[in-house]
Amino acid sequence: MANIFLKEPFKHQKDAVASCHNTDMYNYAYLMEMGTGKTLTALIDLLLLNNKDIVECAVVLAPKSVYRNWMKEINTFISSDYDYKVNTWDPSMIDPYTKENLSTEKFFVAGRESKLHVFLMNIESLSTPKGMNYLSAFLSRKDLSRTMMIVDESTTIKPPTAKRTKNLIKITKDIAYKRILTGTPVTKSPLDIYTQFAFLDTKILGQSNYYAFRARYAKIINRPTSGGRHFPLITGYQRLEELEEKIYTHAFRVKKEECTDLPDKVYQKRFVTMSEKQLVAYESLRRNAIFIFNDNTTTSVNRLSQIVKLHQVCCGFTINDDGEIHDVPNKRYDELLNVLEESDGKVIIWAVYRHDIQTIEKEIANEYGRESVASYYGDTKDNIRQSIVDDFMVAGSDLRFFIGNPKTGGYGLTLTSSHTVVYYSNDYSLEVRMQSEDRAHRIGQKEKVTYVDLIAEGTIDEKIVSALNSKIDLASKVMGEDPKKILFG
Secondary structure, three states: OOOOEOOOOOHHHHHHHHHHHHHOOOEEEEEEOOOOOHHHHHHHHHHHHHHOOOOOEEEEEEOOOOOOHHHHHHHHHEOOOOOEEEEEOOOOOEOOOOOOEOOHHHHHOOOOOOOEEEEEEEHHHHHOHHHHHHHHHHHHOOOHHHEEEEEEOHHHOOOOOOHHHHHHHHHOOOOOEEEEEEOOOOOOOHHHHHHHHHHHOOOOOOOOOHHHHHHHHEEEEEEEOOOOOEEEEEEEEOOHHHHHHHHOOOEEEEOHHHHOOOOOEEEEEEEEOOOHHHHHHHHHHHHHHHHHHHOOOOOHHHHHHHHHHHHHHHHOEEEOOOOOEEEOOOOHHHHHHHHHHHOOOEEEEEOOOHHHHHHHHHHHHHHHOHHHEEEEOOOOOHHHHHHHHHHHHOOOOOOOEEEEOHHHHOOOOOOOOEEEEEEOOOOOOHHHHHHHHOOOOOOOOOOOEEEEEEEEOOOHHHHHHHHHHOOOOHHHOOOOOHHHHHHHO
16 A cells, blocks of 8 residues: 555554455545544445556545545655546536536546446535536446545435435435544434434344334434424333444444544633623523423424524624614623734634624734634635635645634644634534544644634533533434423522
8 A cells, every 4th residue: 555645544544444345345434533634445345446457436525524535645645656536526617718508418428447446525515416417427428336435524425315315315326335434423312323324224223214213223212392283292212222233243343542643632611701781682582592492382483583693692693583783792702812822833613504604704803913813604705714724734834824713714623733622602412512623632732732712601601511521412402301301490
């Protein structure tokens, strides 16, 4: 492998690939914690099979925020002497000369065929006709018995009823080699496992469909609604040891502490006192939220919306029914500035809401200069995202502050140039928190990483952070009794 890879892989990465090739090289899961090098592991796997003329091409599906990063990783790890070609999906697909939609023929034809052909694509595109058309066009040119499909961050494979999942299963049914990569295969419940392993092979889990799988591994009661109907309510899980045994017949688990010598994580809480106007707005919303949570007929969407409204007040703004944003006097940004002044080097700032990201970027630009800060969230153009990351990673560059939405920037990125991470606000998802933490705490980090949570004391803000610290995923519990106890108890 030395003549193929520019960097020598770690032992745990070689072991993972060896386990795959010695057990089931067709369908396999690399369950590798964030920061342990899932991408390189998958590339080792692919290159070994390609070198043996077993696999000739690969499709890599990854979240929108991640898939372009694969191009950089490929060029960083694979020797330029190796005969490979990469096409990267772009939803615009505009011909630079004619300014027309780029045809599949023009997109994929680039001279002679290489020994290895890789197509990088964001998994969200499988929900669109255009994305499906381009992927179908690529696969129609290939021998599917010699093709590999890799799904990075495989928890993005949605429930079995989702359009994306149906399209994925349909278009990949004849592909011989399949891989899933994730550090957290279970984020909300053990049922998360189903679609990920169904993508590999439904025979692995031994259940004919999702509902049979759920019936075997979940404890279910039928809960009545006001309309006289019933809906299944999951109250717990069963036979999890059996499920684990099935999974690990086709998976290799890597934990960070087992294979890397990373510095410590340090956690700090910085409490922020709410203004009088914040307190008035918060108490009004809190009383309404308790009423809604006490109503057994309330949907999960309505319950989650109450959490969001309370959280937004803690962050310093409200949104009325017409979508208008109203700022509420608060001291949260002042506390953020205090943290930045105390920090040396570069700082990552995670914020959940678009309004917060835009406000923080504007204020930091005024305080430290326009070149000192960049944002990475849903509105950030795809074609500049990687350049922001690259600039932030350059030691001594003007870009000192990286502001991101943890759902957008919390996956797949390497941001080890920073050893200070501030959570201006937190997402309710445990997976999102874990993923975003490890953008800085991964291979390449030489200093201990300090995580600072800004918290409005005595509010839902504090409850969310406590739940995440206790490894509780609030997003998965909005239909049960737990959230009420956690949030308002």
